[in-house]
Amino acid sequence: MDFRDELPVDHRLANVYRIGAGLCGVALLVFGCLGLADGLAFFSTSGEQVAGLTSNGLLSLVSIATAAVLIVGAVIGGNTASTINIVVGTLFVLSGFVNLALLDSGANLLAFRIPNVVFSFAMGLVIATFGMYGRVSxxxxxxxxxxxxxxxxxxxxxxxxxxxxxxxxxxxxxxxx
Incomplete structure (x- = not known):
């Protein structure tokens, strides 16, 4: 199934996918850059506060990498941005569940706390909703x-x-x- 023939480049849905990926990507990029600018320990399981969430160097790098994927999706646009949004949103929600299970353990490599889990669920739903808009109904x-x-x-x-x-x-x- 090739939607490139089905969805015109200037279709209004392409703008929704592009804007959603771009906004969420920029928010994650800012969070990741703030974490790296603070010089956080890379593998600290306790983490430091950054923008109301706990973070460490690894989470900052993961946030920047995820932001890069979303921003590339926003630049490409169209169905590619939609698919990227759906996949990244789903991964965020799954990450929330995994990190919820790892709270207060030595395996909590991303220094998650409850606010991070809630953020992961919320951001995942927002990103996935942008990707599914006009596609799933x-x-x-x-x-x-x-x-x-x-x-x-x-x-x-x-x-x-x-x-x-x-x-x-x-x-x-x-x-x-």
Missing amino acids: SKLPLDNPYWRHRHPETARTPAARPLGGPAPRPGITGQAR
Whole structure:
């Protein structure tokens, strides 16, 4: 399934994916840079406070790398940005669960605390929502490329389902008398 043919470059959904990836990427980049600027210990499991969250050098590097992926997705745009947003958002939520299990243990290499876990869940949901916007729903508009891809038989016959109009009902021609 190749959506490059389905989604025009200037489609309004591409802007949502691009803006979401860019904003979240910049926020993570700032957090990571602040952590590195503070000269945090790289593998400290206790961490230091940075922007209200605990961090160490490793978490700062992971944040910068993740920010770079999101910003590259924002530059590329389109379905690539959408897919990157969905994958990174899912990884953030999974990271929240893993780090929740590792709290107060020696394996807590990213120096997570409860606020970090909550941030990981929230940021993951925000990023994934930006990626899924207009792509995952039961009520997609008729001009949506994802709807057209899922309903090719209906999308090919414009008379059967005109863009922006309601679906025709059997026995009604739709013409005024």
